[in-house]
């Protein structure tokens with residue numbers, strides 16, 4: 001067990017100014033009410049490592065009801081098994097949790113919410129700050145910045161890991177990964193995002209990977225977003241592949257990637273993740289629909305090809321393969337409708353890119369999902385799934401001022417043109 005190490009502000013270098021206004025209001029409010037209040041988790045870790053924190057979490061010895069008393073209507077209790085408190089200041093929500101001991105099971109395992117009342121009550125036992133530190137996953141995530149003296153309190157050896165830029169589990173790997181298999185994914189994600197060396201002891205054990213198949217699909221969706229919708233997405237993906245962590249989550253796709261046609265399929269996924277990362281780095285909007293479209297495409301495409309070999313026409317084959325893949329997939333990783341609908345549209349529009357005659361081109365270009373579907377076609381061309389010439393044709397077509405756009409009025413819609421089969425300039429210029 002680690003000895004407590006306390007580090008003075010001038011030594012650790014984190015300042016009040018590094019902490020968001022809302023988090024400071026929560027920390028100061030609790031302290032002024034006589035409670036111990038600490039910044040904890042990812043924010044302390046990120047500040048020590050020189051990254052900008054994504055969110056600020058607070059841990060305190062005030063019990064949930066007491067937190068509500070301090071912040072009144074700004075505070076809202078959430079969670080059933082573990083009551084935590086959301087305190088809202090302006091647009092920012094600060095998660096405040098009471099120090100608690102972990103009786104040895106995972107904190108967000110939905111299946112256990114159904115357990116009898118006795119267990120639920122026992123799980124809500126509050127604990128000391130030292131116990132609170134030890135229930136956390138990685139040592140660098142178990143550091144507390146106490147707002148009263150601004151010292152960092154380290155009960156788990158997290159500071160030496162920060163210094164060594166190392167990601168180490170608190171406790172024994174097999175025990176901690178069995179308690180909550182999502183920690184295996186967090187290990188890869190945190191190491192990749194923060195450029196840390198994953199401690200050999202924390203490497204996901206091959207025989208435990210399949211435990212991920214039992215994690216509730218809704219929680220898995222949140223995790224997958226955090227994995228891939230990030231500028232470090234490509235490094236995270238490489239790490240997940242390296243340890244085989246994607247097999248229980250994207251089983252159908254992984255079966256294709258492991259087959260002889262796998263390389264091109266994988267290149268498409270990697271390019272989609274890299275595109276998203278580049279867009280995020282530039283502050284451009286991104287949608288999970290695109291990443292999911294790429295992640296499931298190999299399974300959809302192969303499924304459709306098989307149905308076509310059995311004699312089904314292409315359009316129904318694609319539709320049927322989509323439904324099968326999506327319904328199997330959502331048992332592992334749920335995909336909310338607001339993303340699954342555009343994802344399916346991206347797929348459904350793909351065959352229409354091959355129809356360059358008649359009214360299809362102008363109709364397709366005015367489809368609300370045209371841009372995403374076109375970007376997807378571009379990826380397919382980059383990995384050799386379709387001819388680059390096809391993409392080029394659509395590139396010219398959509399930029400052509402004579403091509404009807406959604407806003408170009410009823411006259412444009414009614415225009416009926418035939419031809420343009422061979423020459424894009426002739427067809428685009430002939431109206």
Ligand code: ATP
Nearest residue numbers: 041042043054055057135136137141142180182183
């Ligand atoms: P991120 O930068 O993605 O927010 P984070 O470490 O802050 O990373 P959160 O999900 O915000 O991740 O969790 C906040 C803190 O809660 C963590 O730093 C860690 O101390 C603790 N924690 C989160 N998930 C787990 C888990 N599965 N097991 C144990 N502790 C966890």
Ligand code: MG
Nearest residue numbers: 042043054055
């Ligand atoms: Mg966090």
